[in-house]
Amino acid sequence: MEIERAILLRIARGEYVPGQKIPTCEALAVELGANKNTVSKAYRSLAQRGYLLTRAGFGTFIGKRSLRASPDQALDGITGLLALAAQEAKLSGLRET
Secondary structure (H helix, E strand, C coil): CHHHHHHHHHHHHCCCCCCCEECCHHHHHHHHCCCHHHHHHHHHHHHHCCCEEEECCCEEEECCCCCCCCHHHHHHHHHHHHHHHHHHHHHCCCCCC
């Protein structure tokens, strides 16, 4: 779930744009200090939800996601991004007041 959130945050920030090729599972695993299989599962999950497009022999790309997400799906996505943003803020030294 954390890998998925990290990828979604990169999409939200504009670091990954539709059509862009993203790192291989191996490369992202090294970058994030994660297991390659965990990254692979995250890629599959995000592909099923329309965020990624995998082309055998060519790589994995950011998908052009339809804006027709259900309210529950949209809320889940936003909640996940907010949780990741809060976690990053804590790691950056920000504290609740």
